Amino acid sequence: MATPTRRSSRSVWIRRAWTTGAVTLSVFCTLTAFMLSEDSGVVPTWNYTIGLVLNLAAAAALVWRHEHPWPVLAISLAGPLLLSTDATAALIALYALTKSEHGRRLAGAVGAVYLACAISLTYDAHRTRDNSVLSMERKPEPGQPKPVWELEWWIPWLVAAVLVAIVVAIAVARRTRTQLAEAQHDRDQATEQTRTLHDEMIRAEERTRIARDMHDTLAASLSRISLFAGALQVSGADNPEKTANTASMIRSTAHDALDELKNIVGVLRGTPGASRSNGHQGIDAVADLVQSARAAGLHTTLFTDLRPGDVGTISGHVTYRVVQEALTNAQKYASDQTVRITITGGEDTGIRIDVRNQLSSLPPSVPAGSRAGLTGLTEQARQIGGTVNAGVLGSEFVVQCWLPWFA
Numbered sequence: 206m207a208t209p210t211r212r213s214s215r216s217v218w219i220r221r222a223w224t225t226g227a228v229t230l231s232v233f234c235t236l237t238a239f240m241l242s243e244d245s246g247v248v249p250t251w252n253y254t255i256g257l258v259l260n261l262a263a264a265a266a267l268v269w270r271h272e273h274p275w276p277v278l279a280i281s282l283a284g285p286l287l288l289s290t291d292a293t294a295a296l297i298a299l300y301a302l303t304k305s306e307h308g309r310r311l312a313g314a315v316g317a318v319y320l321a322c323a324i325s326l327t328y329d330a331h332r333t334r335d336n337s338v339l340s341m342e343r344k345p346e347p348g349q350p351k352p353v354w355e356l357e358w359w360i361p362w363l364v365a366a367v368l369v370a371i372v373v374a375i376a377v378a379r380r381t382r383t384q385l386a387e388a389q390h391d392r393d394q395a396t397e398q399t400r401t402l403h404d405e406m407i408r409a410e411e412r413t414r415i416a417r418d419m420h421d422t423l424a425a426s427l428s429r430i431s432l433f434a435g436a437l438q439v440s441g442a443d444n445p446e447k448t449a450n451t452a453s454m455i456r457s458t459a460h461d462a463l464d465e466l467k468n469i470v471g472v473l474r475g476t477p478g479a480s481r482s483n484g485h486q487g488i489d490a491v492a493d494l495v496q497s498a499r500a501a502g503l504h505t506t507l508f509t510d511l512r513p514g515d516v517g518t519i520s521g522h523v524t525y526r527v528v529q530e531a532l533t534n535a536q537k538y539a540s541d542q543t544v545r546i547t548i549t550g551g552e553d554t555g556i557r558i559d560v561r562n563q564l565s566s567l568p569p570s571v572p573a574g575s576r577a578g579l580t581g582l583t584e585q586a587r588q589i590g591g592t593v594n595a596g597v598l599g600s601e602f603v604v605q606c607w608l609p610w611f612a
Contacts, residue, residue: 235260235291241329242328244336253288256290267281290325295322319369327361426458426459504544509549520612530604544560547559556608591609
């Protein structure tokens with residue numbers, strides 16, 4: 206693939222080649238018109254001589270036709286509008302001008318060039334037939350008189366119109382193609398920027414999801430560890446066997462939390478072999494959550510009434526997180542109360558989760574956290590079309606959630 210520097214250098218050389226060709230063509234046509242006028246002898250010598258000088262200056266000015274199109278066009282019109290010379294330089298200048306101008310200004314330039322071409326061809330029509338480009342008559346044999354006959358007055362004007370129309374049509378087609386190429390380039394750039402932003406959004410959402418998983422996992426595990434440590438501090442000296450069991454549960458909980466944290470970090474880093482299943486527990490793992498909460502000393506009941514069928518992966522994961530967050534909050538703020546968990550649903554009704562417990566008068570068992578758990582769950586549920594509501598209802602703290610069955 207060519208680099209931008211190579212493409213730029215190639216473009217410069219192509220433009221120089223076109224400029225050289227344009228100047229050469231203009232000089233050749235000017236010299237041809239001069240020789241035809243001189244051989245014809247119909248117009249005064251000063252007429253076509255001045256025309257030659259003006260057109261040579263116009264040919265030289267074509268080098269700057271893209272940078273200064275209007276001055277170059279004015280110079281190229283000076284000769285053919287008044288004198289017996291050609292209008293090639295004017296046509297080339299009009300081609301360059303059409304690539305950048307629109308509307309009335311362009312129409313005025315087209316009209317001026319058309320008039321210059323018509324006048325130039327009218328001079329050509331009044332030369333002897335062997336010196337006329339329009340008639341293409343062969344030169345007479347030596348000693349024979351030159352053929353002289355008049356063309357119809359409208360022929361030069363028609364030919365001029367055809368020449369100008371061809372030049373304008375080619376220039377407009379080239380300009381349209383250039384604009385389409387630029388529009389496609391801009392579209393490709395916009396598409397690439399959109400794709401980059403989309404990828405960044407996906408990465409940001411994935412980081413947010415992983416952060417939520419880490420928060421939920423660590424908050425629940427650390428809350429249980431805190432409760433076990435508190436129980437150990439209160440009754441550790443009186444019952445050595447209970448102390449050993451509590452220490453074992455602390456160790457097991459910490460080990461499980463560390464394994465899950467390693468799993469989540471492995472997914473974040475893209476470590477080969479890192480499983481995502483542990484970070485996406487479903488409804489089936491809710492019973493294990495309840496058992497773990499009971500082992501931590503929290504009175505918990507679980508009622509499940511789900512119709513047969515496969516629950517969507519994300520719906521099952523959010524269900525697990527809602528129950529986990531509710532149990533974690535109950536362990537912190539109502540560890541002396543019974544937590545009642547109800548999960549019901551089916552394909553037609555979706556999944557409904559209801560977790561409630563009586564308010565407790567005891568101080569929190571652990572310091573208050575960031576309070577971002579329920580907020581994050583609300584956002585997760587909203588993303589799949591569900592809802593999460595949590596708050597005090599009478600003498601109870603209630604967490605209610607509805608989720609679609611397939612998500």
